[in-house]
Amino acid sequence: xxxxxxxxxxxxxxxxxxxxxxxxxxxxxxxGKSTLAAMLxxxxxxxxxxxxxxxxxxxxxxxxxxxxxxxxxxxxxxDEIQRVPELTLAVKAAIDRDQRPGRFVLTGSASLLRVRGxxxxxxxxAGRLTLFGLSxxxxxxxLDDFVATVAASLADGRDEQxxxxxxxxxxxxxxxxxxxxxxxRVQGLPERSRRLWLDAxxxxxxxxxxxxxxxEYDPRRAMAVLRFLAARPSAExxxxxxxxxxxxxxxxxTGYLDLLEAVGLTTVLPSWTTNLTRRQTKRAKTLLLDSGxxxxxxxxxxxxxxxxxxxxxxxxxLESFVTxxxxxxxxxxxxxxxxxHYRDRDGSEVDLVIELADGRVIGIEVKASTTYRGDQFNGLxxxxxxxGDRFAGGFVLSTATTGYRYSDRLYGLPVSALxxxxx
Numbered sequence: 374x375x376x377x378x379x380x381x382x383x384x385x386x387x388x389x390x391x392x393x394x395x396x397x398x399x400x401x402x403x404x405g406k407s408t409l410a411a412m413l414x415x416x417x418x419x420x421x422x423x424x425x426x427x428x429x430x431x432x433x434x435x436x437x438x439x440x441x442x443x444x445x446x447x448x449x450x451x452d453e454i455q456r457v458p459e460l461t462l463a464v465k466a467a468i469d470r471d472q473r474p475g476r477f478v479l480t481g482s483a484s485l486l487r488v489r490g491x492x493x494x495x496x497x498x499a500g501r502l503t504l505f506g507l508s509x510x511x512x513x514x515x516l517d518d519f520v521a522t523v524a525a526s527l528a529d530g531r532d533e534q535x536x537x538x539x540x541x542x543x544x545x546x547x548x549x550x551x552x553x554x555x556x557x558r559v560q561g562l563p564e565r566s567r568r569l570w571l572d573a574x575x576x577x578x579x580x581x582x583x584x585x586x587x588x589e590y591d592p593r594r595a596m597a598v599l600r601f602l603a604a605r606p607s608a609e610x611x612x613x614x615x616x617x618x619x620x621x622x623x624x625x626x627t628g629y630l631d632l633l634e635a636v637g638l639t640t641v642l643p644s645w646t647t648n649l650t651r652r653q654t655k656r657a658k659t660l661l662l663d664s665g666x667x668x669x670x671x672x673x674x675x676x677x678x679x680x681x682x683x684x685x686x687x688x689x690x691l692e693s694f695v696t697x698x699x700x701x702x703x704x705x706x707x708x709x710x711x712x713x714h715y716r717d718r719d720g721s722e723v724d725l726v727i728e729l730a731d732g733r734v735i736g737i738e739v740k741a742s743t744t745y746r747g748d749q750f751n752g753l754x755x756x757x758x759x760x761g762d763r764f765a766g767g768f769v770l771s772t773a774t775t776g777y778r779y780s781d782r783l784y785g786l787p788v789s790a791l792x793x794x795x796x
Contacts, residue, residue, distance in 0.1 A: 378511055378557060380409050381705040382504055387413060389500030394468040395477035397454075397495065399484055400504035401637030401662070402582065403574065405557050406480040409504060410450050413478060418447030424456035437463035441477075448475060455483040456585075461495055468498045483586055483636045503637075506555025506663055508701040509792040519699065520727055521707040522795035523735065527766040532784065538776035538794055540787035544743060547772055547788060548678035548687065551694045554665020555701070564674065571669040575599070583632055590632075594621045598629045602639065602661055603670035606693035607724070609656040609716070630659060638662060642696065645713035645726040658714055664694040688741040691788065692724050695739045695770060698791050699725065715756065723752040723767075734760055736767035743772050745785040753783055 390396045390413060398406045411421070420443050424430045433440045434457055441463045443449060454460060464477055479499070510517025526534050553559060556574070559567045579592045579599075597619035610630075616623040633639045642658040661667040668674070668690060678687040699712060709730040716722035725737035736753045753767030766782045770790070777785035786794070 377408070378405075378507060378560075379514070380405060380412070380504070381508065381511055381516060382502060383409060383412055385705060386502050389502060390475045390478065392474060393498065393500040394472050394474055395464065395479060395495055395499030396475075397499045397501045398478065398480045398504055399501065399637065400482070401506075402482045402578065403556050403558055404504050404506045404637070406482070406504050407452050408557070410452070410478045410480055414448050414450060418444075419450055420444040420447060421450040421452070423452040424460075425453050430456055433457045433460050438466070441467045444476075448478060450478045450480075452480045453482060454479045455481045465495060465498060468495075472498075482582060484634075503704070505697070505701040505704070507557055507560065508555065508698055509550065509789075510702075510796070512560065513792065515792065515796045516705075517698075517702055517792035517796065518706050518708075519702060519791045519794060520710050520729075520735065523768070524708050524729060524733070524765060527735075527782070532778060534795065535784050535786065536776045536778050538786060538790055540774050540789040540793065542772075542774075542787060542789040544741070544772045545675070545679045547691065548675040551664045551678065551687075551690050552668045552673070552675045554663040554668075555697070556663060556665065559665065567665070568669060571666055575666070575670070578636065578638070582636055586635060587628070587632055589625075591621075594619060594625070595629055595632070597621065598626070598633065599638070599661075600670050602633075602659060603667040605689070606660055606664070606667050607658065607689045607696075609714075610659045611656070634659075638666075640700065642712060642714050642725075645715040645723075645728070660693050660696060662697050662700070664690055664697060667693060684741055688739070691741050691772075692739040695737070695788060695791065696725060699727070699737075702791075715752070721752050721755045723756055726756075729765070732763060733765040734763055735765050738767070738769045739788070740769055740771040743774075745769060745771065745773060745777050745779065747779070749785075750779050750783050754780070757782060 386396060386409060398409060400406050422429050424433060437460050441449060508517055526532060559570055579595050583595050584590050601615050601619050612626045613623060616626045638661060639659055640662055642660060644655050644657055673686060677683045703710060711728045713726040714724060715726045723736045724739050727735040736756050738749055738753060740749055749769045757764045757767060764782060769785045770788045771785060773785060773787055779785060
C-alpha cells in the first residue's frame with residue numbers, strides 16, 4: 374500500500390515530544406515507527422539516521438558522543454536504537470547537558486527495557502510510546518474509540534446508539550480482516566503476496582533480530598514457540614504444555630516468551646484479579662498481536678475461516694483480533710483503561726475485562742456466530758451480579774449485523790462496532 378495512512382497515535386507522540394527531551398517509539402518491525410517519526414519531524418530541522426545501515430552503525434559505535442551531536446540545535450531521529458544499545462548513554466549525557474523538549478526521536482524494534490547491553494533506559498528523560506500495527510479505524514480513516522463511546526452511552530443511561538447499530542460486514546469480511554492483520558505493508562496485497570511477505574518477515578525476525586537479543590538462542594525453538602502461540606490464539610498459557618509441544622526444556626520456555634514480547638510480537642493479557650471473590654485463576658494469556666501473522670503461522674486463510682468446519686479456529690482468532698484492536702485503541706482513547714481476561718474455578722469466564730480509571734468495568738465476549746443466544750451472556754451476567762453498580766455494561770461481539778439488548782446492561786453488537794460505533 375503506497376498511500377500514507379495517518380496514525381491516531383500521532384497526537385500523543387507530539388504531546389510527549391513537547392514534554393520530554395526525547396521520545397522513544399517502540400513496537401514490532403514494520404508497524405510504521407519510522408513513518409511516524411518522519412511525520413513528527415516533517416517541516417522541521419531534523420537529521421534522520423538508521424542503525425540498520427552498517428556504516429552508520431559503525432560510526433555510532435566508534436564515536437557515540439559525536440554521533441548524537443550531529444543534529445546540532447535540530448532534532449535527531451535514530452531508527453532501530455536497539456542495534457547499538459550503548460548509544461543510549463550518549464543520548465542521556467546530551468539530554469543532561471541540554472534538557473530542551475523535542476531533541477531526540479528514537480525508534481526501537483525491541484523494548485529498550487529488555488535489550489541486552491543497554492546502558493541507560495532514559496527514564497525521566499524520554500517519553501515512551503508503543504506503536505502497534507494499523508487499527509481497523511486507521512485503515513478506514515476514521516477515529517475508532519470503542520471504549521469511550523460505549524462508556525459514555527452507558528453512563529448516560531441511553532442505549533439507543535447501541536441497540537440501533539447495524540453493520541454490513543459479513544462473516545467472510547471479518548475472516549479477510551483477521552487474515553490481513555495490521556502491518557501497513559500488507560494492506561491491499563493479493564493473498565499470495567501477503568503470504569510471501571509474512572513468511573519473509575518471520576524468517577528475518579527469527580534468524581536475525583531475536584538472535585541479537587539473546588546469547589543462548591535456537592531459531593528452531595523460537596519458531597516452535599511462535600507456532601504454538603499461533604495455534605492457540607486465545608487460550609490461557611500453560612508453560613508445561615508449551616515446553617512439551619515445542620520440545621524445549623521447561624526452564625527455557627519463559628526466556629523465549631520474554632524474547633517474543635520484547636520484539637513486540639506478543640503481549641500478555643493478565644487474569645483479572647479484583648478481590649471480589651477468591652476463586653479467580655491467576656493464569657495469563659499470551660497472544661500474538663497480529664492476527665494475520667497468527668493465521669499465516671497456522672496456515673489458515675480467509676477461505677478456511679469462512680467455512681463452518683473452521684468455526685473454532687475462526688472464533689479463537691476473532692477473539693485475538695478484537696483484543697489487539699482494543700490494545701491499539703487504548704493508545705489514543707479518551708478513556709484510560711486496562712485489559713484483562715477472567716475465569717473462575719467454577720468455569721465462569723469473560724473473554725475481555727476492561728477496567729476504567731474510575732473503577733468501572735466493561736465485559737466483552739467474542740463469538741463467531743451470526744446470531745445471539747442467551748448462553749453467550751452467562752459469564753457477563755455472572756460478572757454483573759458480582760460487581761453490582763461497578764459493572765458498567767457487558768457486550769457480546771459477534772458476526773451478527775444488528776445491535777441487541779439482552780437484559781439490564783447486557784448487549785449484543787457486531788464486531789465492526791469496534792471501529793464504526795459513534796463515528
